[in-house]
Amino acid sequence: MKLNTQEQAMLDGDGQPGADARQKAMHLLLRYGEALGAERLVDTNNVAGTAGSSSTFIRDFYAKEGVATRDQLFSRFDLDSDDAVDEIQTARTFTCHLQTRIDPAHAEMMGVPGDVLDFHKESQGHSASLGVQLLNTCTPYANGNVQVKGEHCAWMESSAVVYCNSVLGARTNTEGRESTAAAMLTGKIPYWGFHLDENRLGQHQIDVEVEMDSVMDWGMLGYFTGDAVEEEIPVLTGIEGPASLIRHKHFGAAAASSGGVEMYHVVGATPEAGSIEQAFGTNRPVQILKYGAIERRRTYETINGNGHSTDVDYIMLGCPHYSIEQIWEASKLLDGKRVHENCALWIFTAAAVKDVADRNGYTKIIEDAGGVMMTDTCSAMSAALPRGTRVAATDSAKQTHYLPAITDVEAWFGSAADCVEAAITGKWKGEAP
Amino acid sequence: MARRRRLSKGNGMSNSVITLKGRTVVGGVAEGEALVTAETISGWGGIDSMTGTIVESRHELVGQSFKDKVLVFPGAKGSSGWSAAFHTARLAGTAPKAVIFNDMTTKVALGVVVMRTPAVTELDQDPLKIIETGDWVKVDGDAGTVEITKAGKA
Numbered sequence: 001m002k003l004n005t006q007e008q009a010m011l012d013g014d015g016q017p018g019a020d021a022r023q024k025a026m027h028l029l030l031r032y033g034e035a036l037g038a039e040r041l042v043d044t045n046n047v048a049g050t051a052g053s054s055s056t057f058i059r060d061f062y063a064k065e066g067v068a069t070r071d072q073l074f075s076r077f078d079l080d081s082d083d084a085v086d087e088i089q090t091a092r093t094f095t096c097h098l099q100t101r102i103d104p105a106h107a108e109m110m111g112v113p114g115d116v117l118d119f120h121k122e123s124q125g126h127s128a129s130l131g132v133q134l135l136n137t138c139t140p141y142a143n144g145n146v147q148v149k150g151e152h153c154a155w156m157e158s159s160a161v162v163y164c165n166s167v168l169g170a171r172t173n174t175e176g177r178e179s180t181a182a183a184m185l186t187g188k189i190p191y192w193g194f195h196l197d198e199n200r201l202g203q204h205q206i207d208v209e210v211e212m213d214s215v216m217d218w219g220m221l222g223y224f225t226g227d228a229v230e231e232e233i234p235v236l237t238g239i240e241g242p243a244s245l246i247r248h249k250h251f252g253a254a255a256a257s258s259g260g261v262e263m264y265h266v267v268g269a270t271p272e273a274g275s276i277e278q279a280f281g282t283n284r285p286v287q288i289l290k291y292g293a294i295e296r297r298r299t300y301e302t303i304n305g306n307g308h309s310t311d312v313d314y315i316m317l318g319c320p321h322y323s324i325e326q327i328w329e330a331s332k333l334l335d336g337k338r339v340h341e342n343c344a345l346w347i348f349t350a351a352a353v354k355d356v357a358d359r360n361g362y363t364k365i366i367e368d369a370g371g372v373m374m375t376d377t378c379s380a381m382s383a384a385l386p387r388g389t390r391v392a393a394t395d396s397a398k399q400t401h402y403l404p405a406i407t408d409v410e411a412w413f414g415s416a417a418d419c420v421e422a423a424i425t426g427k428w429k430g431e432a433p
Numbered sequence: 434m435a436r437r438r439r440l441s442k443g444n445g446m447s448n449s450v451i452t453l454k455g456r457t458v459v460g461g462v463a464e465g466e467a468l469v470t471a472e473t474i475s476g477w478g479g480i481d482s483m484t485g486t487i488v489e490s491r492h493e494l495v496g497q498s499f500k501d502k503v504l505v506f507p508g509a510k511g512s513s514g515w516s517a518a519f520h521t522a523r524l525a526g527t528a529p530k531a532v533i534f535n536d537m538t539t540k541v542a543l544g545v546v547v548m549r550t551p552a553v554t555e556l557d558q559d560p561l562k563i564i565e566t567g568d569w570v571k572v573d574g575d576a577g578t579v580e581i582t583k584a585g586k587a
Contacts, residue, residue: 028546035458035542035552050517057483061524080520080547156513173539176516178547193539230473231510231538260473260510260538306490380478402478405488 001033001190002040010186018089018185021071024081025182029190032179038190045187046147046170047095048140048155049180051078052127055101056119070126078181090131091184096145097127098157099138099321101382103374110377110384132184136376137350139321141168142245144352149271152195154183158262159320159398162252165263167245169271171195174262194263200272201281202235202265204228209292212239215250216415217433219397221291222251224299226259228289235265235279242269246323253320254397293433300413300432303397306404307412307428311342314389315423316379316403317416318348319396324356326416330371331362333420339370340426344386351375371423380406393422393430451563451581455556457574458532458542463551464571465530467564467581468502470494473536476544477514485527503570504529505560508536515540520547531572533560533579553577 003011003026011026013019029041054073062076067084075085100120103110107117128134135143138157147153147170155161155172164170173193175183183189193199206225212218225234234255243251243266255261265273273279289295317330330347339345347366349357354375357363363373379385380402385392392403393412400413412422414430422428472493474480479489485500509515522528532545532552545552551574560579564570567584 031459031546032543035546036537036539037456055521058521058524077520158511158513161513174513174515175539176513176543176547178516178520179539179543190539231508231536257511260508260540404490406478 001030001038003030007041007188018087020085021075021079021088022185024075024079024085025185026188028080028178028182029186029188033190033192036190036192038192040191041188042152042191042195043187044152044154044183044189045094046145046151046153047093047180047183048098048145048153048157048160049095049175049184050098050156050177051091051095051132051181051184052097052130053100053123056116059119070122074126074181078178080178088130088185093184093187095131095184096133096135096140098136098140098160099378099381100136100376103376106372106374109372110382111387112384130184135350135352137321139249139323139350142321142323142353143350152189154180154189156180158256159249159253161262162256162264163248165194165200166252166265166270167248200263201233201283202279203232203283203286204234205285205288206234206236207288207290208236208238209290210296212243214415215246216395218243218247218251219254219395219413220296220299220303222254223258223303223397223401224291224295225264226255226257226261229259229261231260231262232286233263233265234261235267235273235276235285237267237276239266239269246326249320250396257398257401297432303400303413306400307391307410309391309410310428312391312393312412312422312426312428313343314386314392315343315345315419316348316392316394316399317345317419319378319380319394319399321378322347322349322353324353327353327357327362328360329416330420331365333417334369334371335365337369337424339423342426343423345371345423346374346379346386347371348374348378379403383407385409391428393419393428395419451583453556453558453560453563453579453581455553455577455579457577458552458554459545459550460574461551462571462573462575463503463531464569465501465503467505467566467568467570468494468497468499469505469561469564469566471507471561473507473510475511476509476516476518476540477512479511480518480522482518482521482527483525485522485525498527499529500527502529503531503533503572505533505564505570507561508534509538509540509544513540516543516547519544523548531570531574533564533570533572535559535561553579
């Protein structure tokens with residue numbers, strides 16, 4: 001991989017404050033770029049990652065090797081460095097923190113031990129000291145970090161990556177914890193994959209032959225799409241009119257879970273798909289698939305393959321983190337109602353969105369009904385569910401996909417209205433479309 | 434509904450060691466028993482780093498461990514926590530001994546870099562068709578080569 005003068009100086013040690021850490025970061029980017037087969041790096045000023053966060057397992061592992069400070073821990077794990085760096089300088093690059101494992105305001109309810117909470121708070125303090133913006137959400141694009149078309153980014157979080165590439169037309173690969181840490185310190189990321197025009201063209205065509213009228217419809221289509229194209233780029237045809245942020249959010253999250261979709265085109269709607277010709281460019285479709293009523297039905301059954309008992313203990317909303325519009329909708333469905341005594345309702349969002357929900361009175365409506373408004377995390381990230389949960393339900397195909405693997409519960413998928421109804425009655429009554 | 438590539442059965446080759454040539458992803462040399470899957474693997478949410486076990490409920494390898502195996506798979510899928518999950522597996526001592534994969538992505542590239550196990554890709558024949566679970570496989574990450582001794586035929 002070719003480095004320019006500035007990059008080579010960082011690799012050699014540029015003598016400026018924080019040079020040691022930048023050197024480690026550049027070394028990691030070099031190993032990573034060469035593994036990819038990238039020819040060079042590209043400048044970025046937009047990083048979304050988990051810089052500063054750590055787990056007690058990782059802390060304890062490195063403690064045995066003499067790591068005593070947060071900066072040292074960051075260099076050993078996040079920068080995968082052979083030896084510890086004593087001082088990490090503040091980020092050179094605009095960097096935000098994605099979702100975490102803990103909602104500090106509900107730590108006890110989540111079953112988080114006191115020492116783990118203390119460690120988490122210390123982690124967040126370390127992130128802030130590095131200049132990382134503590135958005136603590138999987139939806140930075142709905143919380144003040146909205147990329148522009150063509151912007152080179154280094155983002156983690158598969159549901160955010162697919163939104164960034166597909167809906168906003170910005171450019172990022174699915175980065176990881178270590179590459180975002182290195183990008184934060186250097187302002188560089190390998191120029192590979194979705195940063196290049198030719199890798200953004202469609203590969204598979206999916207002709208949508210059913211109406212796409214709801215968030216649930218988009219979640220199912222996303223799950224079908226990921227399963228069908230795995231990590232490649234689908235082009236969706238036959239969809240009338242532009243879809244909302246929420247619909248794209250649920251589609252992308254599902255497609256990135258059942259497969260590895262990092263970019264998609266909706267003909268006539270997304271920024272690089274003004275026409276089917278533009279979406280495919282020089283590519284020809286590898287396959288043309290139909291998504292009709294039969295495929296939709298089969299997808300619904302696949303997503304719900306881990307749901308058996310209709311006695312539901314736990315309703316989870318907010319994967320990806322609920323937008324203020326979704327919280328508004330949930331509060332209307334819950335207004336004056338009561339969550340069933342055998343059931344818990346947890347709604348997850350970003351702290352900034354919850355602040356608006358507090359001001360608008362939605363938090364009070366939801367809490368008066370017996371629901372809980374949580375921030376910073378979700379059940380899959382934290383592996384925290386209400387005590388004794390055996391059967392969960394959610395309006396997210398992504399969460400339905402992950403929860404049984406992570407927490408060994410049954411999981412149902414349906415609409416937000418299905419979920420709120422189940423929260424009130426304790427019974428799952430969702431039906432296939 | 435999925436476009437799943439099927440696990441291949443034996444290819445009839447006997448006795449001799451089969452050598453495949455590809456490209457270095459991570460250097461180093463390691464050998465071990467192959468664990469082969471035709472399905473892509475999720476990292477975070479798809480594996481238990483502490484035990485090195487596949488936990489994705491719909492995966493054909495669910496419940497199986499890749500610890501100390503040579504993991505042969507098409508590529509990575511799912512969460513961007515892929516690298517951190519396999520990085521953590523390295524610390525927990527549950528990482529594979531070596532890795533062979535077909536489809537290059539940022540998830541798998543970063544994951545194998547921080548896992549620091551010898552890794553190769555772009556082999557001259559599809560490893561998913563040549564290697565079967567139980568075969569003895571030597572991965573030379575420096576040379577970008579793979580040597581396969583078929584199980585029960587050595």
